[in-house]
Amino acid sequence: MNITQEKIDNLNAVVKIKISPEDYTEKVDKTIKEQAKKSTLPGFRKGMVPAAHIKKMYGRSILVETINALLSENLNKFLTENKVEILGQPVPVVDNTKDFKWDGTDDFEFDYEIGLAPAVEVNITAKDKFTQYNVKADDETLASRIKNIRRSYGKMTNPEVSADDDVLYAELAQLSPDGSVFEGGITNTGSIRLDQVKDKAILKSLIGLKKDAVLELDLQKALGNNQAVIAKLLNIGEDEAKDLQSKFQVTVKNINRLEESDLNQEFFDKIFGEGIVTDEAGFTAKITEEIEGMFKQDADRKLQNDMYTQLTENVKMDLPDEFLRKWLKATNEKLSDAELEEGYNDFAKNLKWTLIENKIIKDNSIEIKYEDVFQTAKQRLDAQFRMYSPAPMPEDQLSQYTATFLQEKDNANRIFEEVKAIKVFEYIQSVATLDQKDIAYNKFQELVESV
Structure with missing residues (x-):
């Protein structure tokens, strides 16, 4: 088997794979013999079907499956061993001039287009400035939250x-x-x-x-x-x-x-535990602390979005756009040309951010540990539960919920990507200049909605 890469330019290349009979004959014969031992066909005892009979009936399909397996295995191996950083996945080149017999004597040649990841330089310094908002509870928001809690216990x-x-x-x-x-x-x-x-x-x-x-x-x-x-x-x-x-x-x-529930000791104890809050002022302070904690998450998202926007605009890189459009069409058969063009800019922007993230992680040896993923998932679940009740869930029960939640692969992947982004944003915050600004929640909402 011979695999070569022909570079078209800095962002595009073609991988050529040549497969001769000596690369696949032994594998095909082995598969035929194994299938003969397991087959049950009229006129033959189980396990006694001649290999020649299986080859006659299924030889072509077995050959096709073998060639496909060889292509997939060796293409990925070539890209990994040669450290070829690609975007998307290789796209096979359709060549209608090639007419294979599929009889076990063919010398096959297959071409794959690949999009190459561009070189990325990310230099963040104190000259990069962002605004970090400290969101405060305005009177209307605080009153609404207090009213909802009192009604929940009313x-x-x-x-x-x-x-x-x-x-x-x-x-x-x-x-x-x-x-x-x-x-x-x-x-x-x-x-x-x-x-x-x-x-x-x-x-x-x-x-x-x-x-x-x-x-x-x-x-x-x-x-x-x-x-x-x-x-x-x-x-x-x-x-x-x-x-x-x-x-x-x-x-x-x-x-x-x-x-609404009365603001008495029984009510305070139900929400916060016995004796923790003893008067209305303490109750209001606790609720203020709780909602401003939730506002901090909103402020963090705003800061992160500002970082995302600024870096994707300022870090210059070219993408193999023509290849990526082709790959998106190849992997999404129902995607129309109009839908592709409408969504491509957002796709390209997100891809640029992924490359920026990976570069920051690599250059600064940032590690993502399971404990980070577990604690982040735990915080997200705790926030969800607190939407229904301000009283915290017992620690052991919350940990059990978190472990169960992360057993789902999609959940684990989503939280991993979130932690990855958090680590990158934390690094940016540690290097860039953050201008602190206090803002009332209602004004902060207006600011977010105006973007």
Whole structure:
């Protein structure tokens, strides 16, 4: 077998593989003999099928499989041993002029296009500047979080008249264009959460209602065309909810209100543990600390995104764009030319960042250990659980959840890539200049949304 690489330019090359009969005959014969021993065919005892019979029936397909295996194994081995850094995967060159007999006498030659990784130079110094935001809890955000926690530990009541944030338990019936109930139309009994009503005029009409009140409601307008919420309310599919234009008759059957828990010692102990918080000021301080901890993650993401954007713009490198487009089409048969062009720039930008990451890791001998992956996964799971309850999960139980979570290959790979990015960003922060800036959360949100 002969494998050579012909360089077209700094970013493109062709690998040529020549395979002669002496490279594959022994493997083909061995496979035929093994299959003969295992085959069960009419007229032959099991294991007594002549190899010549198997060769006649399956020799061509066995030869094709053998050649494919040789190509895959030796192409990868060649690239590894010769330290050829490629982007994507080799793409076979289709040559319709070659006409192989596939009878065991062919000298095969196959060509593969490869895209070569460009040389990358990443020089980060104190001259590289980024803004690190210290996000503070504004009054509105803090009040909303406190309200949600108090309601989570509150009790359900049934007031006579509806008010903000109540839930209307109601019968809903689809209406015809003339305003009458549509016979055979959609009917259901469900809960309308007033905090999900987006239209201010409609929300005003739903406040002050009593039991047995009847009104007409445009669900699409009321719920901001949220098909998931509408589908759940009416017990229909989301596709049907998306296209629904009818108004509905709403008959209020009950009004539900979740009262906020009192700020007393029993409440404080339930959330934080016995005696840790003893008054409202301590409670507010704890909640402020908790949400500003969550804001820090948002600020870190903003900083990381700024680093990503600046470095992918400033680190100059060329990519084998024509080859990469060809490879993307070859590996995604349903990808249209329009979709390819629309998404290619983002793909190329992400690929550039991967090359920058790898260069920083290599140049600075950055290690990624299993303990780093485990602790990061543990933090992510802890944050998810705290969305439902501020009380922390027991340490041993959280560790058990984390170990189970990482047994899934996709989860482990995703967290590994996250840790890899974190390590790179930590290195950049240690070298670049970070300008500290305090900012209220609502202003920070405006800043993020404006980008």
